Amino acid sequence: MxxxxxxxxxxxxxxxxxxxxxxxxxxxxxxxxxxxxxxxxxxxxxxxxxxxxxxxxxxxxxxxxxxxxxxxxxxxxxxxxxxxxxxxxxxxxxxxxxxxxxxxxxxxxxxxxxxxxxPIRTLVIRAFDELDWSPSALSVQPPNGKTLVNLETNFFTANTQASSIPVQLQGSNVVVTARPVAYRWNFGDGTSETTTSPGAPYPGLDVAHVYEQVEQVAVSVDTQYGAASFTVDGGPPETIPSTIWVTGASEDLEVVEALPQLVLR
Structure with a gap:
C-alpha cells in the first residue's frame, strides 16, 4: 500500500x-x-x-x-x-x-x-541611464559672459526635440527615444529653478533671474529626459517609465554694475 x-x-x-x-x-x-x-x-x-x-x-x-x-x-x-x-x-x-x-x-x-x-523591455530600462543623452547648450542674455546687477538676466536652451539612440540587445536592433521634459537652471548664486519651459530668447523672459550683488558666478542648465519609448527591429513603439537627469556644462558669468558716465555732445 x-x-x-x-x-x-x-x-x-x-x-x-x-x-x-x-x-x-x-x-x-x-x-x-x-x-x-x-x-x-x-x-x-x-x-x-x-x-x-x-x-x-x-x-x-x-x-x-x-x-x-x-x-x-x-x-x-x-x-x-x-x-x-x-x-x-x-x-x-x-x-x-x-x-x-x-x-x-x-x-x-x-x-x-x-x-x-x-525580456528586451527589462534590458532597455536597465540600459536607459547608461545611454549617451546629450546635455543642453545654455544661452544667456545679455551675451558675452556679462550681465547687470538688479536687472533680469535671461536664460534659455534650444534643446527641445526628442533624441533617439540605437542599441543592440539580444541580437535585435533597438532604438530608444526620449525628449527633454524638464530643465533645472542653476544660477550660480546659490539659487536654482526647475521648469518645463526651455526658456525663450529676449523679449520672452520665460526663465529670468535677478542678481542682487556684483559677483562672478558659474551658471548651467541640467536636463531631464523622459516620455521615453523604444522599438525593436522597426516595430511599433513601446513606452517605458524611465527618466534621467543630464548635467549641463557650467559657464562663467560676471555680474557687474552699470556706472554712469558723462558724455559730451
Whole structure:
C-alpha cells in the first residue's frame, strides 16, 4: 500500500518573511517517490516575471533546490526537488534579488531560463541611464559672459526635440527615444529653478533671474529626459517609465554694475 503524506513546511518562514505584496503565496507540492510535501511558493513563473518587470534594475537569479543540499545559495544540483503548481510540473528554486534570498518558486526549465535571459523591455530600462543623452547648450542674455546687477538676466536652451539612440540587445536592433521634459537652471548664486519651459530668447523672459550683488558666478542648465519609448527591429513603439537627469556644462558669468558716465555732445 502507498501512503500520501501532506506536511506544511513551517521552517520556510524562518528563511524569508514575505512582504505584504507577496503574502498570498501559491501552494506548491513537492513530489517524491512515496509522498507529497506542501510548500508555500512566493513566486510562480508568471508572478516572478511580473516582479522582474516591476523592479527591472534589480539583479534576479534563481537556483535549484536539491534533495540533499542546504538550499542556502548556489550549489551543484544533480537531484533537484520536483514540484507541481496549478497542475504544472517543474522544480523548486530559491529566488534571489540583488544577492538576497526573497522566496521560493516552482518553475519549469523555460521559466527559469527567462530569469537569466530577461525580456528586451527589462534590458532597455536597465540600459536607459547608461545611454549617451546629450546635455543642453545654455544661452544667456545679455551675451558675452556679462550681465547687470538688479536687472533680469535671461536664460534659455534650444534643446527641445526628442533624441533617439540605437542599441543592440539580444541580437535585435533597438532604438530608444526620449525628449527633454524638464530643465533645472542653476544660477550660480546659490539659487536654482526647475521648469518645463526651455526658456525663450529676449523679449520672452520665460526663465529670468535677478542678481542682487556684483559677483562672478558659474551658471548651467541640467536636463531631464523622459516620455521615453523604444522599438525593436522597426516595430511599433513601446513606452517605458524611465527618466534621467543630464548635467549641463557650467559657464562663467560676471555680474557687474552699470556706472554712469558723462558724455559730451
Amino acid at each position: 502507498i501512503y500520501v503524506v501532506v506536511i506544511v513546511l513551517a521552517a520556510q518562514s524562518a528563511i524569508w518573511s514575505p512582504t505584504a505584496a507577496q503574502a498570498d503565496g501559491q501552494t506548491c507540492y513537492e513530489t517524491a517517490d512515496l509522498y507529497s510535501v506542501e510548500v508555500v511558493c512566493e513566486y510562480t513563473g508568471q508572478t516572478l516575471q511580473a516582479a522582474q518587470e516591476a523592479e527591472p534594475k534589480s539583479t534576479w537569479l534563481v537556483y535549484q533546490l536539491c534533495k540533499d543540499g542546504t538550499s542556502g545559495g548556489v550549489e551543484a544540483c544533480s537531484n533537484p526537488r520536483a514540484c507541481t503548481v496549478d497542475g504544472r510540473t517543474g522544480t523548486l528554486y530559491a529566488v534571489f534579488r540583488d544577492g538576497t534570498r526573497v522566496g521560493t518558486a516552482c518553475l519549469t526549465a523555460d521559466e527559469a531560463a527567462d530569469v537569466d535571459d530577461p
